[in-house]
Structure formats: structure tokens, C-alpha cells
Amino acid sequence: xxxxxxxxxxxxxxxxxxxxxxxxxxxxxxxxxxxxxxxxxxxxxxxxxxxxxxxxxxxxxxxxxxxxxxxxxxxxxxxxxxxxxxxxxxxxxxxxxxxxxxxxxxxxxxxxxxxxxxxxxxxxxxxxxxxxxxxxxxxxxxxxxxxxxxxxxxxxxxxxxxxxxxxxxxxxxxxxxxxxxxxxxxxxxxxxxxxxxxxxxxxxxxxxxxxxxxxxxxxxxxxxxxxxxxxxxxxxxxxxxxxxxxxxxxxxxxxxxxxxxxxxxxxxxxxxxxxxxxxxxxxxxxxxxxxxxxxxxxxxxxxxxxxxxxxxxxxxxxxxxxxxxxxxxxxxxxxxxxxxxxxxxxxxxxxxxxxxxxxxxxxxxxxxxxxxxxxxxxxxxxxxxxxxxxxxxxxxxxxxxxxxxxxxxxxxxxxxxxxxxxxxxxxxxxxxxxxxxxxxxxxxxxxxxxxxxxxxxxxxxxxxxxxxxxxxxxxxxxxxxxxx
RNA sequence: GGCGCAUUGGUGUAAUUGGUUAACACGCCGCCCUCUCAAGGCGGAAAGUACGGGUUCGAUCCCCGUAUGCGCUACCA
Numbered sequence: 001x002x003x004x005x006x007x008x009x010x011x012x013x014x015x016x017x018x019x020x021x022x023x024x025x026x027x028x029x030x031x032x033x034x035x036x037x038x039x040x041x042x043x044x045x046x047x048x049x050x051x052x053x054x055x056x057x058x059x060x061x062x063x064x065x066x067x068x069x070x071x072x073x074x075x076x077x078x079x080x081x082x083x084x085x086x087x088x089x090x091x092x093x094x095x096x097x098x099x100x101x102x103x104x105x106x107x108x109x110x111x112x113x114x115x116x117x118x119x120x121x122x123x124x125x126x127x128x129x130x131x132x133x134x135x136x137x138x139x140x141x142x143x144x145x146x147x148x149x150x151x152x153x154x155x156x157x158x159x160x161x162x163x164x165x166x167x168x169x170x171x172x173x174x175x176x177x178x179x180x181x182x183x184x185x186x187x188x189x190x191x192x193x194x195x196x197x198x199x200x201x202x203x204x205x206x207x208x209x210x211x212x213x214x215x216x217x218x219x220x221x222x223x224x225x226x227x228x229x230x231x232x233x234x235x236x237x238x239x240x241x242x243x244x245x246x247x248x249x250x251x252x253x254x255x256x257x258x259x260x261x262x263x264x265x266x267x268x269x270x271x272x273x274x275x276x277x278x279x280x281x282x283x284x285x286x287x288x289x290x291x292x293x294x295x296x297x298x299x300x301x302x303x304x305x306x307x308x309x310x311x312x313x314x315x316x317x318x319x320x321x322x323x324x325x326x327x328x329x330x331x332x333x334x335x336x337x338x339x340x341x342x343x344x345x346x347x348x349x350x351x352x353x354x355x356x357x358x359x360x361x362x363x364x365x366x367x368x369x370x371x372x373x374x375x376x377x378x379x380x381x382x383x384x385x386x387x388x389x390x391x392x393x394x395x396x397x398x399x400x401x402x403x404x405x406x407x408x409x410x411x412x413x414x415x416x417x418x419x420x421x422x423x424x425x426x427x428x429x430x431x432x433x434x435x436x437x438x439x440x441x442x443x444x445x446x447x448x449x450x451x452x453x454x455x456x457x458x459x460x461x462x463x464x465x466x467x468x469x470x471x472x473x474x475x476x477x478x479x480x481x482x483x484x
Numbered sequence: 485g486g487c488g489c490a491u492u493g494g495u496g497u498a499a500u501u502g503g504u505u506a507a508c509a510c511g512c513c514g515c516c517c518u519c520u521c522a523a524g525g526c527g528g529a530a531a532g533u534a535c536g537g538g539u540u541c542g543a544u545c546c547c548c549g550u551a552u553g554c555g556c557u558a559c560c561a
Binding site: 013016046048049051052089110113114117125128129132133148157159172175178180181186188189191192193194198199200220221222223224248249253254255281284286287288291293294295296313314315316317318319320322324326327329333370371372431441442443444445447450456457458459460461462476 | 485489500508510520521522530555559
């Protein structure tokens with residue numbers, strides 16, 4: 001029996017460049033499941049495709065996982081008892097087990113080239129076959145024929161001998177029992193001609209050797225489970241428990257793709273989605289805490305506490321950017337100011353702002369946080385606090401040169417003398433005094449000040465604006481219009 | 485085409501072992517707050533649970549069929 005007191009799960013991406021948001025959710029579910037059950041979360045790199053290898057992809061993957069906050073217990077860089085955690089470094093292990101399968105007669109050599117297979121498929125489809133697949137002809141090769149071909153140096157693959165006229169059935173933790181007819185299962189290639197294993201083979205060997213108790217992965221793997229079950233059986237092993245999570249979809253319900261927006265976790269982070277918000281949002285795509293739970297904002301810790309595999313949904317979930325934006329805005333509004341500022345500095349700098357006055361940047365972030373959905377919107381909002389010239393249209397100029405505006409500026413300017421530092425709280429009473437002194441109130445009081453300070457008719461409350469600009473700058477801008 | 489999986493408002497989801505005016509959130513609309521814009525508060529429209537059959541006193545929930553969608557069908561993962 002699988003040892004359920006010692007739960008081990010893995011996230012096993014192939015390093016093809018970036019961390020797909022669907023992959024991130026798979027990683028998250030694995031992580032939550034592991035932490036919830038006091039188990040181990042393992043990162044394994046499935047780099048068996050030499051063609052698709054991308055330079056730096058692994059480093060990027062690890063970095064992204066880290067910035068999201070999903071720490072793994074075993075894997076690249078940190079090691080562990082069951083390494084190596086790169087499949088490309090486990091070739092001798094696969095070789096050993098493929099030998100076993102070969103000698104047991106559960107696998108066999110096949111010498112067709114990729115082109116020949118392609119041709120075979122085409123022909124089958126033309127002839128109206130229900131399903132095109134390898135014709136299993138190499139099963140009939142004699143031992144002598146095989147040895148002869150190998151001696152001649154003809155390239156070969158090793159295929160799984162799928163039993164015919166049978167059924168494979170397994171229990172998916174999310175979907176229940178799934179049954180598939182083995183006549184529809186191809187004699188899958190286990191070892192490619194370049195000596196690397198295929199996913200199907202390596203995955204089974206590694207999951208067993210690494211003592212993975214639960215395989216939690218995307219739905220796209222569901223129909224290949226029989227191949228894996230057959231392998232476990234042939235090797236005399238017990239299969240891991242399986243859970244296939246639903247896909248994340250585009251608004252048109254096709255599989256989430258690049259064409260319809262961002263799919264790379266890195267892109268979301270770069271645009272200023274907070275890691276916590278991303279995690280929160282994605283956790284709720286295909287999972288929910290169930291009855292009696294109305295809130296939607298959950299920290300990673302809370303998710304760990306609440307997460308169970310049984311509550312994972314069975315159908316695909318559309319990635320709703322609007323809701324992500326709302327959730328991210330919620331996080332931005334309530335986030336720790338220091339942490340928020342840290343995230344904002346590089347964004348401001350990249351946008352061309354001078355960030356040497358970090359305190360000012362912080363004040364800016366504080367002022368704009370209720371206005372933005374994501375951090376890359378800060379620069380646009382920050383503009384008004386950094387411009388040295390106020391540009392106005394004719395109507396606005398007229399308003400500022402009016403008699404009442406002048407009186408407001410004059411009064412305000414005088415009152416400002418008594419101040420060293422303007423705070424959000426102290427500016428409002430100041431304007432009240434101006435109102436008392438001049439008798440000007442409402443729009444006629446506030447709008448001139450707003451225009452003078454920002455050049456805009458809309459924006460945050462004036463106390464906030466004044467606080468961010470600082471006393472000197474407020475004074476400078478007011479005087480500028482007083483003397484206009 | 486074959487096989488597999490799925491199907492509750494536009495979207496994400498809820499609904500104790502079949503009995504609810506089918507709940508919550510995003511979005512949308514309106515009102516309030518207010519110098520403005522956001523934020524916030526309050527309220528509203530929006531599904532009778534894909535469709536058609538069963539089973540049952542009663543079905544979103546169980547069974548069958550159809551439709552639709554998605555996935556798989558590689559010496560890719």
C-alpha cells in the first residue's frame with residue numbers, strides 16, 4: 001500500500017522557457033497538498049527532449065517559483081535523498097529498467113525510422129482506420145534478427161508491449177473511475193533512438209524511485225495513464241495515486257494560449273501582479289473551500305490549511321483577467337507599504353523616474369495605490385507628482401486667474417508659512433481656514449488648488465497630493481499661480 | 485474520425501446523505517459619500533442548473549441518450 005502518512009508529490013515541468021500559468025497552478029496544487037498533509041514537495045526537471053531544450057530555462061523556472069513563494073523540499077540546487085532531480089542525469093537508471101522490461105518481454109526493439117512511422121500513419125488514415133498507430137510489426141522480429149540489426153548499427157527505439165483485448169481501469173482522485181480499452185493504446189516508445197527515455201517511461205520510473213505518493217498534474221495526461229499503469233504492473237510496482245486537474249481556458253474556452261494574452265507567470269509578475277494575488281487567484285481557478293466560506297482573499301498559509309484534493313473542480317476554468325485585476329487591486333490596497341515600495345522601485349526606475357528620493361517614491365505609491373490594478377500603472381499615476389511645469393488649457397487658466405482663485409492662493413500661501421511639514425491630516429484643516437478667511441468654498445476653493453498643484457481636474461484627495469508633493473513644492477506651485 | 489473527460493447567471497464558484505425564493509464573488513447598472521476621480525457603503529438586473537427522457541411524492545444532485553466544448557490520439561512534454 002502507498003504510505004499515506006508520508007506524502008510526497010512532485011512538480012515536473014519540462015524546461016521549455018517560461019512557467020506557464022497552468023503549470024504554476026499545477027505546482028501550487030501540489031504544494032498546497034503537500035503542505036496540508038505535512039508531506040514533501042519535490043521539483044523534478046523533465047529534460048528528456050533534446051530538441052526543445054532552452055538555455056537558462058531551469059534557472060528561470062526556479063527563480064519564478066521562488067518569487068511566487070512555492071518552496072520545494074527536494075530538487076535542483078538543493079538536492080535531496082532521491083536525486084538526481086534532472087532526468088537527463090538519470091539515463092543509467094532508465095537503462096537498467098528498460099533492460100528488465102526487455103528481458104521480461106514487456107518491451108521490444110523496433111527499427112522503423114520516424115519517417116516510416118509517419119508514412120504508416122498516413123496510410124492508415126487514408127484507409128479509414130479508427131485510430132492511426134504503430135502496427136506493432138517489430139513484435140514479430142526474432143531474437144537473431146534484432147541482434148543482427150543492432151550489430152549493423154541500425155538506430156532503434158524500444159516500445160512498450162501493450163497487451164491486447166484488455167482494459168485498464170484506474171481511480172482518479174478528482175474524476176473517479178476511468179477505463180480505457182488497451183486496443184486503443186499505442187505501443188508507446190519508451191526509449192528514443194537518441195538514448196533518452198520518453199516522458200511516459202521516465203515519469204513512471206522516477207515517480208516510483210522518488211516514492212511519489214500522489215501524481216497531481218494537468219488533465220492533458222488523463223488518457224495516457226493506462227500506459228503508465230501498464231508499466232507499473234510490468235515492473236511489479238504499485239502505481240501512485242492519480243489526480244488530474246482541469247485545464248485553464250481562454251475566454252473562448254479553448255486551452256489557455258499565448259495568442260489571447262499572457263500565459264507566462266513571469267509576464268504577470270513583470271506587469272506588477274503581486275505574487276500573493278496571483279497565487280490567491282489561481283488557487284480559486286478549479287478549486288474552492290466549499291460551503292460556509294464566503295471570502296475570496298486567502299494567504300498562502302490559509303490556502304494550505306483549507307486545501308483538499310476532493311474539492312478540486314472537474315471542468316475547465318476560464319482565466320478571467322478582470323477578476324485577477326480586482327483581486328490584485330485588493331492586495332495592493334492592503335499590502336505592507338514597505339514591501340509594496342520595494343516592488344515599485346524597479347518599475348518606477350524603468351519608467352524613467354528618478355528614484356533617489358526613495359521616501360518620495362514611497363509617498364507616491366501610498367497615494368496611488370487605490371487607483372491601480374497592477375504596479376505597472378504606477379508611473380502614469382505618478383506623473384503628477386514629478387512634473388515641474390503645470391500645463392493648463394484656456395478654461396483652466398481662466399479659472400486660476402479669477403479673483404476668487406487669487407484670494408484662495410494668497411490666503412493659502414500665507415497659512416503655509418506656519419508649516420514645516422504637510423501631512424494628509426493637516427492639509428484639510430488648512431483649507432478650512434482658507435475657506436473661513438475668504439468665504440470661498442466647495443468647488444471654487446478646491447478646484448483652483450487642485451489645478452495649481454496637479455494641472456488636472458481629477459485625482460486623489462488634496463491632502464494626499466499635498467503630502468506627496470511636500471511643503472516646499474506645494475508652496476512653489478501655489479506662488480507660481482499667485483503671481484501669474 | 486476514434487477514445488477519454490466535462491457541462492449551474494457573461495466569468496469564477498456554492499448548494500448537508502435528492503426537499504433552498506438556486507447562495508457568494510468579479511463584471512455591469514443605479515444611488516449615497518465627495519472639490520474631482522478612484523476607493524468605500526447600499527441596492528438592482530442577470531442562471532431555474534446544456535437539451536431530451538427516465539427513477540422518485542420530489543432532482544442542480546441518481547440513471548440513460550443527444551448536443552456542445554475541451555483533451556489525447558508523436559522517437560513533445
